[in-house]
Amino acid sequence: MNRPKEDIEEQPTPSISDTSSQSPNKHGQSVSLENEDDLTRTKSAISIAETLSLYHEFGFVAIICMAQLMTQAGLGQCLSILHVIGDSFGLSNPGELSWLIAGYSLTVGTFILVAGRLGDLFGYKKMIIVGFSWFSLWSMVAGLSVYSNHVLFIFARVLQGIGPAILLPNSLGILGATYHPGPRKDMVFAFFGATAPVGSVFGSVFGGLFALTWWPWAFFSFALALVVCAVLGVVFIPNPPPKPLAKEPLRQKLRDLDIFGGLSGITALVLINFAWNQAPIVGWQRAYVFVTLMIGALLIPVFFYIELRVAPNPLIPFNALTTDVAFVLACVACGWACFGIWIYYIWQFFQVLRLGSPLLASAWISPVAISGVGAAVATGYLLSRIKPAWVMAMALTMFTVGAIIIATAPVDQSYWVQAFVCTVIMPWGMDMSFPAATVILSNTVAKKHQGIAASLVNTVVNYSISLALGFAGTIEVNVNNGGTTPEDGLIGFRSAWYLAIGLSGLGMVISIAFVLKSYRGDRRKTSGS
Template sequence: MTALVDVVSEEKATPRKTNLTVALIVIAMAQLMIVLDGTIVNIATPHILTDLDFTQSSVQWVVTAYALSFGSLLLLGGRLGDLFGRRRMFVLGVAIFAIASLIGGIAPSGPLLLAARALQGAGAALASPAALALINTTFPAGKERNRAMAVYAAMSGAGAAVGLILGGLLTEADWRWTFFINVPIGLVVAALAPRVLIESEGSDGTLDVWGAVTGTVGLFGIVYGLSHAGQQGSSWGDFETLFPLIGGLVVVGIFVFVESRVKHPLLPLRILGDRTRAVSLFSMLLIGAGMFSMFFFLGLFIQQVLGYSPVKSGFSFLPFSVGIVAAAGIASNLAGRVDPRWLAGFGGVLTTAAMWGFTQLSTDSGYASHLLPWVLVMGFGMGFLFIPLTITATAGVKKDDSGAAASALNTAQQIGGAVGIAALTTVFTHFATQKGNELAVAGQAAMEKATAAGQTPTKGQIAEATHQAALQAQTFGSTHAFWYAAGMLLVGTLLVIGLLNIKHTDLAEEEAAVHVG
C-alpha cells in the first residue's frame, strides 16, 4: 500500500508526459478567464441592476467586489504558491473560481451575487500568480517559453476587451451566462492542469498572516468608504463613509509596519524603496483607475443612453482591443531603443486625451463620430503604457523578490480599478443627482406653464420627458466622472515623464546581468 501511495504521489508531482501545447492552452484559458471576468459583467450590469434590485450607485459593487478581492489577495496568493506549490494553488484557485461562478449564476439576490464575485476574486488571486510562475517550470527556456510568454501577455492585454464582447453575446441570452460560462472551462482546466503542468518545489518560509489580514481589511475599508459616499443620499460626512475610510487608512499603516518587521513579508518594502519601481507601481494604480472606470461608465452609457443591445455594446469596445495589441507590439520593438519614460509618457498623453474626448459626450452623440476615435486612442495609449511600466516595475529586483514585484504590479492595477470605480461613482452620483434635480424643477415649471395655457401634457409625454431627463442626468454624471479620470491619468503621465528616469541602456545591462547570473 505504501509503495502504491508513493507511485501515485510521484505521478502527481510530475506529469507522465508533458504536452506543451495542451499546457499552454490550460494556462492561457485560465488567464483569459481571470482577466476577462474583470469586465465581462460590465455589459450585463443594466440587466443585473433591474433583476436583482440594485441601485444605480450600488451596482458598481458587482465590478468592484471582484477587483477588490482579486487585488487585495494577490500578494497572499503568490506567497501561498511559493510555500505549498504553484500547481496546487493554480488548481485550487481555478476550482474555487468555477464554483463561485456557479453560485453567481444562480444567485437569487444581490448580496449573494456580491459574495460570489468576491469568492471569484479570491480564486483568481490564487491562480493568476501561479499561472505565470508555472510557465517557467513547465516550458523549457528558449523558443517554447518565449511562445508561452507571448500568449500569456496577449491573454492579459486583450482579456478586458474580450470580456466586454463575450459579455455582450452572453447577456443577449441571459446575463447569468456571463457566470455559467466559467464553470465548464474552469473544471476542464482544473482537471488537465495536474497532467500537463509541472509542480514547483515548496519553500521553507512562513506565511505572513498579519500582513494578509491587515492589507485586505485596510484596502476593503478604503474602497467601502468611497463606495458608500457615492450612494444615493449619502455624503462624505456620514459615519458609514468616514469610519471605513479612516479605519482603512489606519489599518494600511499597520500593514506597512507589519511588513517592515516580519521575516517573510507579503510585500517586501525594499521593492518600494527603489524610485523607478515606486513610480511604476503608483502610475499603474492610476492607470487601472482610469481604465476600469472607462469600461464601467462607458458600458452603461452605450447601453442606457445610446440604446445599444448587449452584443452591439460588447463589439463597440473591439477597437480598444485592436489598439492595445497593436501598440503593445510597437512598444515592445521600441523598448530596446527608447527610454521607458518617453514610451509610457506618450501612452499617458494618448489615454488622457481619450478620456478628455469622453467628457464631450452628450445624449445626441453617435458611435462613429464621438466614441470610436477615442476608444481606439485609449487602446493605443494603454498599449504604450503597459509594456514599459511592466518592464520598469520588475527591473533590477533580486530573484527572490521577482514574484513579489510582479504581484505588486498586478495588485496596483486591480486596486486602482476598485478604488477608481468607487471614487468616480461618488462623482457620478453627485453630478447626476444635481442635474436630475435641476431638470425636475425645470420640468415642473414647464408643466405648470403648459397647464395654465390649457395644454395639459399627456401621460405619454410626461413619461418621455422623464426618460429624457434621466438620460441627460446620467450623461452629465458620466462626463464629470470622465473629467476626474482624465485628471488621474494626467497625474500618472506627469509622474512617469518627470520621475521615471531609468535609461533603456540601463535596462539592457540589468537584463544581461540577470542572464549571466
C-alpha cells in the same frame, strides 16, 4: 524554439540532488534543471522554457494567458449585462450597480499579495489550479444567486475575485521563473497583456448572448470553461524547481506566510475601498462609512510597521525594491485607475444614453480586442529596443488621450467619430503599461521575488480600478442632479471621465520624471566608468 540536443548537453549543469528536477526536452530526453540561485548565477544555464517542446510550450503559454483572459472576461461578462442583472434584482441606483463591478475588482486587487506568497510557499502550478477551481465555484454561485437576491450575487462576485487574485501573480511568477530576461520573455509577457482586452470583449459578448435567454447561463458556462482550464493546467504547466520556502515544513510555512501582515494589509484595503464605494449609495453622512475609512487608514501604518520591523519574512520585501519600482507602480496606479473609470462609464454611455443592447454595446467596444493585440505585439518589440520608461510614458499618454476623446463625445454623434477612436487608442495604454511594468519589475528583483513582483503589479492594477470607481461614483452622484434625465446623466458621466483625465495626466508627469531619472542614471554609470 528549442535548442539542438548537442547544445543542451554542452551546458554546465551542476548536480544538486535536492533542488533539481527533470523535464523532457523535444527529443524526449531528460534535462536537469538547476535551482534558482544557479540559474541566476550561471549565464549559460538553460531556462525551463528551453526544455519544452514547441507543442508543450504553446500549451503552457496559452493556459497561463487564459488566467488573464478569464480575469478580464469575469469583468466584461458583468459589464455588458449590468442593467439586465440589476433589473432582475430591482436595482437601479448607480452606486449599487457599480458594486457589482467594484466588488469583483476589490478582492482581485486585495488578495493578490497573499496569493503570491502562497505560490512561493506551495508552488506556482498548484496555486494556479486552485485559482481556476475557486473561480469556477463562485462563478457558479453567482449564477445561482438568481434564486436568492442581489446580496448573494454581490457576495459571490466578491469571492469570485479571489480566483483571479490567486491566478494572476502565480501565472506571472511562473512565467518569470520559466524564461530568462530577453526578447522571448518580453514577447511572452506582451502576449499575456494582450489577452486582457480580448478577455473583456469575450466576456461581454457571451454575457450578452446568454442574456438573450437567461443571464445566469453566462455564469454557468463561465464556470464550466474554468474547470476545463484547470484540467488543461494540470497537463501543460511545468513544475519549476521548488523554492527554498516550498521545502520547509508546514509549521514554518505558516510562519513565513506573514499572517498578521496579511490581515492588516487586506483589512486596510478592504475597508478603504468599501467606504469609497459605499459612499455614493448612502452618502458620507452615514457614520459607518466614515468610520470604516478611518480604521482602514489607521491600519496602513500598522501594516508597514509589521512588514518593516516585525515579520521575519514580510509579504513585501521593501529592501529588495528600488525607486524604479516606485515610479513604475505609481504610473500603473494612475493609468489603470483612469482605465477603470473609462471602461465602466463607456458602457453606461453606450447603454444608458445611446440605448445600445448588450450585444450592440459589445460590438461597439470590440475594437479594443484587435487594437490590444496589436499594442501587445508592438510593446514586445519595443521593450527590447527602447527604454521601458519610454514605453510607460507612451502608455500614460494613450490613457489620457483616450479619456479626453470619450469625455468630449456628444451623445448623438456617430459612433465612428470619437467613440470608435477612443476604443482603438485606450488598449495601447493597457497593453503598453502592463507588460512594461511586469518586465521592469521581473528584471529588477531577484528570482526568489518573482511572485512578489507579479503580485505588486496586479495589486496596483486591480485595486486602482476598484478604488477609482468609488471616487468616480462619489463625483457622479454629487453633480448629476439625481440622473433623472439624459442631460443630467451625461453630466455625471463626463465628470467621472474628467477625474480619469486628471489621474492619467498625473501619471504622465510621473512617467516623464521616470524617463529623466533613467537617463540621469545612465549618465552616472557612464561617468563612473
